[in-house]
Amino acid sequence: MSENTRKFKREPAAQRREALIRATLSLIAEQGVQAATVRAIATRAEVTQGMIRHYFSSKEDLITAAYEYHMNRLTNLTSARADAAQGSARARLVAFVVDSLTPPVVDAGSVSLWAGFLNKVHDDEQMQTIHQRTYYEFRDRLEALIGEVQGEAGIVSTAQDRRLLAIACNALIDGLWMEGGVLPGAFAPEELPQIGIKSIGAIIGMDLAETGQKT
Amino acid sequence: MSENTRKFKREPAAQRREALIRATLSLIAEQGVQAATVRAIATRAEVTQGMIRHYFSSKEDLITAAYEYHMNRLTNLTSARADAAQGSARARLVAFVVDSLTPPVVDAGSVSLWAGFLNKVHDDEQMQTIHQRTYYEFRDRLEALIGEVQGEAGIVSTAQDRRLLAIACNALIDGLWMEGGVLPGAFAPEELPQIGIKSIGAIIGMDLAETGQKT
DNA sequence: ACAGTAATTATGCAAGCGTATAATTTCTAA
DNA sequence: TTAGAAATTATACGCTTGCATAATTACTGT
Known part of the structure; x- marks a missing residue:
């Protein structure tokens, strides 16, 4: 009962950092960058505002860390199953x-985050680096998968061909992702992936929709 | 010489409104939403900050007007030549x-603007309306063009078919537009339109690239 | 058990924000 | 020519912001 009056608890540094990052991300996702004030972040993370300066050299530093965290999460979510790699190249694509x-x-929150960060990417060199890295990681992954699928089907293509195909497919995915996030009610649940699969098949000249899954 | 000491000049209301809107847009494009403060906007428009409240009921009202102005400009830029409509449907597409x-x-500024506004779209009902209208205008225009091109080529398609094709083509264009704006150095000058034409041709099942223009 | 150290909170500050209102200046109609 | 109305500037107020610093609190090694 003596512990009843404890005013706070010491947490591992990594845990505190993550709590602050998650609070930042949820705020930006829900209400935009301008809502992510030092005080609002601290409140949501259930600490006082001094913690931000204690774990990050500035608010901007926290924002950058949050951006990287978010982009890494997106990368993982999109490539986890494709990396598992048990089936054919086509199935992985x-x-x-x-x-x-x-x-x-x-x-919606994910797109909101992306857009909110984009402004800062323009100025901040560090964020620009993260942005480029993420973009090329995604596109290169796509280019590799396209190459494997073509190889599997006995199609020969030049590196330049595959680069252009990857740019196009990347754009298509980004566009659908964006519109699905911004106008959630405008599409039926399975519509986006269906359109994506069909269109990417058309772009790379193969039918990807035939047997892959039972939808 | 007596006019040498004149301290300001009265301008037509429409002109002042536009000057304020343009100042707002250039600031957001260059430095993000947070840089578009009342004082910064007034300075760039070469007036004092009181003008914003004189011509707009609030800063948010100005932001909304600027958003509409920007989106209308984009709509005009993308459909002006297609509306001129002298050639075949294919040429117009x-x-x-x-x-x-x-x-x-x-x-870059255009994408920056779009992203900057996206956050406010989430909360503000008026901006949400503008966003939806612009999106559907663009997509419907695309859907109509696709229908005409198909008709011209003797292809029959259902309305549902055309809707899905328009969603896909719209996403592709949006994605390429975004990436071209955010990573200007990543693409050769004529690369983006070439990829767009070729990919959209593939999606709708026609070769659009053959004779259209001499590139 | 307890002293030292690091984590956490508490408090304060200067600058910038949007907005309201008062003081000027320009233009126009009679 | 001049009075009045509208446009524009000037000034000020209350609030929020990010950051710094001081005051507490919790944990750890010995």
Whole structure:
């Protein structure tokens, strides 16, 4: 009963950092960057505002860390099943596309985050680096998968061909992802992945929709 | 010489409103939403800050007006040539796509603006309306063009078919537009429209690239 | 058991924010 | 020519912001 009056608890540094990052992300996702004030973040993380300066050198530093955290999460969500890699290249490509166009990747908060950060990417060099890295990681993954699928089907293509196909497929996925997040009511649940699979098949000249899954 | 000491000049209301809107847009495009403060906007428009409240009921009202102004400009830029409508439906579709994927539509500031506004769209009902209207205008225009091109080629399709094709083509254009704006150095000048034309041709099952223009 | 150290809270500050209102200046109609 | 109305500037107020610093609290090694 003597512990009843304890005023706070010491948490591991990594845990506190993550709590602050998650609070930041949820605030930006729900109400935009301007709502992510030092005080609002601290309140949501259930600490006082001094903690932000204690674990991050500035608010901007926290924002950058949150951006990286978010982008890494997106990367993991989209490539986890494709990396598992038990089936054919085609099945892996389909999994990659479907995961990119299904919740939780397709999500209003996720798009909101992306847009909110984009402004800061313009100025901040560190965030620009993160942005480019994430973009190329995604596109290169896509390019590799396309190459494997083509190889599997006996199609020969040049590196330049595959680069252009990857740019197009990447754009298509990004566009569908964005629109699904911004206008959630505008699409039926399975519509986005279906459109994605069909269109990417058309772009790379193969039918990806035929047997892959039972939808 | 007596006029040398004149301290300000009265301008037509419409002109002042536009000057304030343009100042707002350039600030958001260059430095993000948070840089668009009342004082910064007034300074850039070369007036004092009181003018904002004089011509708009609040800063938020100005922001909304600026958003509408920007979106209308984008709509005009993308559909002006396609509306001129002198050639075949195919030529008009190609013009529509090319204009959407070429400066000044493809532009870092333009994407920055779009992203900056997206956060406010979430809360503000009025901005949500503008956003939806712009999106559907663009997609419906695309859907109509696709229908005409198909008709021209003797292809029959259902309304549902055309809707799905329009969603896919819209996403592709949006994605390429976004990436071209955010990573200007990542693409050669003519690359984006070329990829767009080729991919949209693949999606709707026609070769759009053959004779249209001499690129 | 307890002293030292690091984590956490508490408090304060200067700057910038949006907005309201008062004081000027310009233009126009008679 | 001049009075009045509208446009524009000038000033000020209350609030929030990010950050710094001081005051507490909790944990750890010995």
